[in-house]
Amino acid sequence: MQNDWPNRAKGESRQSQGQSSGSQATPIEWHDDRPKEECGVIGVYSPDSQAARQIFFALFALQHRGQESAGIAVTDGHDVRMHRAMGLISQVFDEEKLLPLVGDMGIGHTRYSTSGASVLRNAQPIYCTSSVGEIAVAHNGNLINANQLRQELVQEGETLDTTADSEVIARLLVKNLHLGPENAVSAVMKRIKGAYSVTVLTPNMVLGFRDPNGVRPLVAGRIGSGWMVASESCAFWPVGGEVEHEVGPGEVVIIDQSGMRFAQAAPKVKDTMCLFEFIYFARPDSEMYGEGLYQVRENMGRELAKEQPVDADVVVPVPDSGIPAAQGFSQESGIPFHEAMMKSRYIHRTFIQPDQRLRELGVRMKLAPLKGQINGKRIVLVDDSIVRATTTKQIVKLLFDCGAREVHVRITAPPIKYPCFYGIDMASKGELAAAVMSIPEICKHLGANTLGYLSIEGASRATGGANGKLCLACFNGEYPISVPAGMTKMAFEEPPDVGQLATVTRGQGTLDF
Ligand code: SF4
Incomplete structure (x- = not known):
């Protein structure tokens, strides 16, 4: 078979090569600071x-x-x-x-x-x-x-x-x-x-x-x-x-x-197995090791409330991934759960470039506040992870701009200190907030009143049947499969x-x- 096109199977046509419109440009990430899923x-x-x-x-x-x-x-x-x-x-x-x-x-x-x-x-x-x-x-x-x-x-x-x-x-x-x-x-x-x-x-x-x-x-x-x-x-x-x-x-x-x-x-x-599949990557309606992931994330919220208690008026999730953990935190702490931000579900991956003014608006492009749920409240903000801390910082500011009295950040992923080489795109070590700053320094950087992470033990315990069968390398640096120096994407x-x-x-x- 003549093969003048990479990876081309029988009958493959080149007719659409290069004819695509701007809609085929690399998609824009809307200031999303989460680790990126794999495939x-x-x-x-x-x-x-x-x-x-x-x-x-x-x-x-x-x-x-x-x-x-x-x-x-x-x-x-x-x-x-x-x-x-x-x-x-x-x-x-x-x-x-x-x-x-x-x-x-x-x-x-x-x-x-x-x-x-x-x-x-x-x-x-x-x-x-x-x-x-x-x-x-x-x-x-x-x-x-x-x-x-x-x-x-x-x-x-x-x-x-x-x-x-x-x-x-x-x-x-x-x-x-x-x-x-x-x-x-x-x-x-x-x-x-x-x-x-x-x-x-x-x-x-x-x-x-x-x-x-x-x-x-x-x-x-x-x-x-x-x-x-x-x-x-x-x-x-x-x-x-x-x-x-x-x-x-x-x-x-x-x-x-x-x-x-x-x-x-x-x-x-x-x-x-990758602990991050349980924390964030996999869909909450999936099951792994026989555990439903929505339940696992609720368990993480409960563990977080036990390990990092705080006196506050309302538990607020970062939508959507923080919702189950925020509910678990609320159930364990007795602090009411309220959504206080609406996520624009359809802008997540767009191919249209924002101009500079829109870029500067940051997280506004993706999250809209419910001001009545925020104004005058002492808020526990629950999210799944902090990578570079850029998005969390913007969300904390958004809450204060909407009249929050206090913002206490609680995170279900333990501090991410090491990069992943097993299929997750996070950041290089120097870009990871927890690799270059102490927890009090990250809290100050976020502009939050307090910051608390779930421990590695707490997160592992919350996975139930998977506890003891997990990759924890990005949290503790112990890579289960040794990685050559200088490896990059x-x-x-x-x-x-x-x-x-x-x-x-x-x-x-x-x-x-
Ligand atoms: S280092 Fe391990 S736990 Fe961390 S994201 Fe990669 S596979 Fe998952």
Whole structure:
């Protein structure tokens, strides 16, 4: 097959290359100081219906895990057909884009870039040809040895199409698929190190596998007369599916016409699931380790009220993610809960650049105060995390501007002192407020009356069944998978062998099949 376009599958057209409007520019983050989610992955075998349609609706439930690009690849047993583009799922897909995606097996991806730039060539699924036919791969997480593996692949004569670490997984799989699915995944897992939950589409099966530490989530279950694997259980609900199994560390799920089966592709090292999935990343209606995340976040609020009590008139959440913890804080402390800020739900990811005057308005673009709930009150402000402290500072000021008498900030994530290398985009160490300031200094910087964080022990306890099975590295610096010095998100942005990609400009175009 002639392949003059990166990651391009059979039938893929270049017709939309570079023809996109300004709506394909890199989206603007509205002063959101939260850690950025990673990616969401899905794999579906749907014998009674088009897999693309199931994946499309399931991907909506994973939109919170990545809003930069999205893609779906399907197969009818012969060809892989795929559509990927920059933007939200609702911007990437419409009826016209879904119709050509014919087949009962497929995988989907929604991306936030944690390795490689946010450009079309790095959108997923990643496409490759292999000894068993065309395949597509979707990845959530970060490989910590991808740089070394890329160099080895290039030395072996491979041409890499993307600057994302996920392509390393795809290329290694291609080399091993002739061994059969379990052995191929096993061979790949022997080489790659880091955090990964991956879905793979081959001409006759869907695979899903999770790293030996189980850092990123992956669940599998039934959907109609077929099967599905997805990053979070919330993806099953909109398509009438039901989770049957949490894929374990080092485990692979194989879905084909004979059903769904599991195998241990690599020995489990240790359960070290990301604590931030429980605090903020995953959707509150998802379950992990059998625990409902809304309940876990309420538990965190209760623990926070016990550890960091304060005399106040009202408990106010930072919407929306602070709501369950604020309710828990209120229940434990007996201080009434009130919403005092309304979130503009639709400005979160816009492609329209604000002018300088609008930029200076900061958090106003996203949050509007309910002044009657604020004026004259002593407020406990509950939020999930402080990264750089920029947004929290603006919210504290907004509350005082609206007449708050006192503002006491309470945070369910323990102080974040170390960066994440496992698929979460936070900030470099020097940008993390808790890495460069003491808690009293951060409180002064925020302009709050008091500041209290939940302890690592308290946050872990609140996770119930996950306690003792968590990655806590960004809080305590103990990385469960050792990280090479100098690792950054953009480590592969100037790879040695991507000359043909020079025509792909930032954020432009779509890739169609
Ligand atoms: S370092 Fe922090 S954000 Fe990253 S996986 Fe571990 S707990 Fe999650």
